[in-house]
Amino acid sequence: xxxxxxxFARYLRKAGIPVAVPEIMDALRGVQLVGFSKKRFxxxxxxxxxKEEIDVLVxxxxxELYFERQYSPDSEKQPDKIDSxxxxxxxxxxxxxxxxxxxxxxxxxxxxxxxxxxxxVNREEMQKLACEAVxxxxxxxxxxxxxxxxLLYQVKAAVEWFMFIFYLEVRKEKGAIEEEEYFxxxxxxxxxxxxxxxxxxxxxxxxxxxxxxxxILDYQNLRRKEFSRIKESDQEKIKRQIVKxxxxxxxxxxxxxxxxxxxxxxxxxTVRKCVKTGGVPIRLSSKDRIIDEPDLLVLxxxxxxxxxxxxxMLLLVYSLQDRYRHVRSFLFIDLLTEVxxxxxxxxxxxxxxxxxxxxxxxxxxxxDYGRVFFRFAAQYMHLVNPRTVVLVLGDAKxxxxxxxxxxxxxxxxxxxxxxxxxxxxxxxxxxxxxxMGAYAPYCDQVMECRNFEQLLExxxxxxx
Amino acid sequence: xxxxxxxxxxxxxxxxxxxxxxxxxxLFLAYQLPKPLLVEGPAGVGKTELAKVVADILNARLIRxxxxxxxxxxxxxxxxxxxxxxxxxxxxxxxxxxxxKTKGNIFTEEFLLKRPILETLMSRxxxxxxxxELDKSDAEFESxxxxxxxxxxxxxxxxxxxxxxxxxxxxxxSNGTREFDDAxxxxxxxxxxxxxxxxxxxxxxxxxxxxxxxSLANQLTVFVQNLRSFPLKKAPGISETLDWARTMIILxxxxxxxxxxxxxxxxxxxxxxDINKVEKKISSLFSGAE
Numbered sequence: 001x002x003x004x005x006x007x008f009a010r011y012l013r014k015a016g017i018p019v020a021v022p023e024i025m026d027a028l029r030g031v032q033l034v035g036f037s038k039k040r041f042x043x044x045x046x047x048x049x050x051k052e053e054i055d056v057l058v059x060x061x062x063x064e065l066y067f068e069r070q071y072s073p074d075s076e077k078q079p080d081k082i083d084s085x086x087x088x089x090x091x092x093x094x095x096x097x098x099x100x101x102x103x104x105x106x107x108x109x110x111x112x113x114x115x116x117x118x119x120x121v122n123r124e125e126m127q128k129l130a131c132e133a134v135x136x137x138x139x140x141x142x143x144x145x146x147x148x149x150x151l152l153y154q155v156k157a158a159v160e161w162f163m164f165i166f167y168l169e170v171r172k173e174k175g176a177i178e179e180e181e182y183f184x185x186x187x188x189x190x191x192x193x194x195x196x197x198x199x200x201x202x203x204x205x206x207x208x209x210x211x212x213x214x215x216i217l218d219y220q221n222l223r224r225k226e227f228s229r230i231k232e233s234d235q236e237k238i239k240r241q242i243v244k245x246x247x248x249x250x251x252x253x254x255x256x257x258x259x260x261x262x263x264x265x266x267x268x269x270t271v272r273k274c275v276k277t278g279g280v281p282i283r284l285s286s287k288d289r290i291i292d293e294p295d296l297l298v299l300x301x302x303x304x305x306x307x308x309x310x311x312x313m314l315l316l317v318y319s320l321q322d323r324y325r326h327v328r329s330f331l332f333i334d335l336l337t338e339v340x341x342x343x344x345x346x347x348x349x350x351x352x353x354x355x356x357x358x359x360x361x362x363x364x365x366x367x368d369y370g371r372v373f374f375r376f377a378a379q380y381m382h383l384v385n386p387r388t389v390v391l392v393l394g395d396a397k398x399x400x401x402x403x404x405x406x407x408x409x410x411x412x413x414x415x416x417x418x419x420x421x422x423x424x425x426x427x428x429x430x431x432x433x434x435x436m437g438a439y440a441p442y443c444d445q446v447m448e449c450r451n452f453e454q455l456l457e458x459x460x461x462x463x464x
Numbered sequence: 465x466x467x468x469x470x471x472x473x474x475x476x477x478x479x480x481x482x483x484x485x486x487x488x489x490x491l492f493l494a495y496q497l498p499k500p501l502l503v504e505g506p507a508g509v510g511k512t513e514l515a516k517v518v519a520d521i522l523n524a525r526l527i528r529x530x531x532x533x534x535x536x537x538x539x540x541x542x543x544x545x546x547x548x549x550x551x552x553x554x555x556x557x558x559x560x561x562x563x564x565k566t567k568g569n570i571f572t573e574e575f576l577l578k579r580p581i582l583e584t585l586m587s588r589x590x591x592x593x594x595x596x597e598l599d600k601s602d603a604e605f606e607s608x609x610x611x612x613x614x615x616x617x618x619x620x621x622x623x624x625x626x627x628x629x630x631x632x633x634x635x636x637x638s639n640g641t642r643e644f645d646d647a648x649x650x651x652x653x654x655x656x657x658x659x660x661x662x663x664x665x666x667x668x669x670x671x672x673x674x675x676x677x678x679s680l681a682n683q684l685t686v687f688v689q690n691l692r693s694f695p696l697k698k699a700p701g702i703s704e705t706l707d708w709a710r711t712m713i714i715l716x717x718x719x720x721x722x723x724x725x726x727x728x729x730x731x732x733x734x735x736x737x738d739i740n741k742v743e744k745k746i747s748s749l750f751s752g753a754e
Contacts, residue, residue: 247643
């Protein structure tokens with residue numbers, strides 16, 4: 001068992017979750033104390049190894065794959081069998097042509113089997129369907145592995161899932177299917193999907209071994225998931241984490257008052273010092289904050305491909321704005337607009353939403369970095385001075401328009417530092433319409449920033 | 465004493481704290497290992513309450529250290545009572561004592577102002593140390609705390625090292641507004657308390673406010689549970705639900721009605737924006753139990 005826990009921890013580490021040796025020791029001792037009751041065992045591991053909400057998804061998945069995966073269909077309660085006449089009727093209702101009964105091509109088709117299995121809650125048949133479907137999609141190609149959703153889509157397509165859904169929706173609309181029947185189907189489709197997922201995962205692991213396991217974990221891992229692929233429901237988690245990160249950095253340095261030359265008199269310190277001189281306060285001490293505060297200027301591309309990344313980054317910037325003297329932010333697609341005012345006295349999350357909706361950022365909806373930099377140099381150059389740090393967020397895809405490297409060079413020349421964060425994979429820079437190469441020489445650093453893990457790295461490097 | 469997880473569950477319940485299995489497991493571990501317990505979760509789900517209850521169960525004194533921005537060692541650990549030292553020096557000044565003697569006189573426990581952490585370490589009786597809302601303090605304090613908590617000893621230059629008489633049970637709470645250092649997280653057991661589900665909240669309500677009639681308790685819980693699914697600035701915690709229930713008892717109402725809710729909404733929601741948002745939709749929040 002110890003071995004198993006150790007290798008479990010190893011996988012967690014591979015997924016980018018920091019697990020230190022003392023924590024594993026805690027886990028081992030904890031397991032000894034608590035014993036092997038299944039639910040408690042999980043709690044012990046979770047509380048000793050996982051310290052961050054964002055990592056819970058990976059933990060749950062790995063735990064499931066590692067310790068729990070003995071799916072037993074018998075344990076499920078078998079509901080009453082629905083007699084065949086009734087299910088035949090249902091089939092008619094879903095696929096039949098207006099009173100003409102079933103077409104010959106429907107009767108034997110896999111979608112009828114799917115409909116029947118789902119309608120009559122036949123778990124065996126569902127399991128069988130899932131198995132067959134997964135078999136059809138194997139063997140997996142290496143490049144498919146990183147996109148689990150796509151694989152699942154293929155599996156579903158193999159049982160004519162989408163066709164069934166389509167008919168189901170249409171017939172329900174028309175009133176041919178009763179509400180209750182509809183919901184039974186929907187509910188069981190969800191559990192069928194779960195079966196498919198599990199089978200698919202099992203298959204991937206048995207075929208690809210450790211590599212496959214890693215891929216599945218990565219898919220669950222919010223730290224490594226590309227921003228553009230993160231589900232709506234998980235976005236909140238990332239946002240919370242970003243705000244936390246921002247607060248951490250913002251309090252990192254000198255929010256506490258340190259001794260300074262001027263400012264408020266620090267009575268405690270003054271009295272403490274005069275103990276040395278027999279109670280005569282000779283030296284007055286004072287406290288003041290002395291922090292180096294640069295100005296931050298953020299230019300965000302908010303075109304479709306980058307919008308989500310920009311949202312996250314803006315959120316980060318504004319949750320640590322205490323660290324900066326001024327933060328000014330601009331949004332653009334091919335039109336540059338200052339949105340700093342949206343953030344005044346306002347919750348950053350709301351401000352971002354409002355700014356994204358209201359600010360005029362586009363004429364043509366295609367990004368044009370050249371035009372934007374040109375405008376910036378002409379209009380806002382007075383904002384850039386040797387105290388300014390300029391942060392550009394964008395994929396540098398210029399839609400085949402001309403670049404304005406001179407304008408950018410001028411901006412870079414005036415600024416203290418220029419950083420460019422690109423949410424596209426590094427390999428694709430300078431291919432197709434990406435003009436990263438034109439601007440890169442003038443930046444202090446150009447970094448790839450596609451997921452939370454990289455965002456952490458970047459933050460460490462440039463914002464602290 | 466906690467002997468087993470079931471023991472923890474029973475004892476918590478005796479003290480009117482309803483916990484789920486995972487909470488009890490982690491608490492048991494923290495007690496046995498022994499490790500500081502880092503409790504995170506939204507405001508008002510009973511994080512601080514947990515520490516108080518544990519102190520009660522263990523028959524220990526609860527020492528509370530409330531964190532705030534700018535909290536430093538002199539507020540958390542110890543400080544010399546400078547004013548009193550000055551007085552001592554001045555009153556001694558007639559006697560022409562040697563410096564050595566004076567020094568020995570003024571740096572004694574008499575002039576030491578013990579702050580919560582030192583108090584914890586020096587205590588001879590069992591102690592539960594509650595470091596409340598750690599996320600409000602700053603990073604320097606965090607690393608200082610780390611030092612104190614890992615060895616349970618601190619050194620005071622004038623006196624020497626103070627080592628804990630017995631290892632205290634430490635609970636750190638956080639609302640999760642700030643991320644902590646890895647080193648601190650590593651030394652703690654992590655517990656996340658979320659809003660309770662319907663059954664548990666109802667059970668808590670029945671346990672804590674026994675005067676409340678069953679049907680009203682049911683209604684209140686449904687309402688609050690529905691309210692939490694709203695996008696609010698601050699969703700109501702359990703403590704707000706309890707306050708609300710007590711309000712109902714004081715008002716002597718037996719059934720939840722729209723205008724009653726409207727009047728008492730400020731008990732649940734603490735932001736005017738939230739109240740405005742909810743006011744319009746009160747009736748829709750009554751139904752849809754579970």
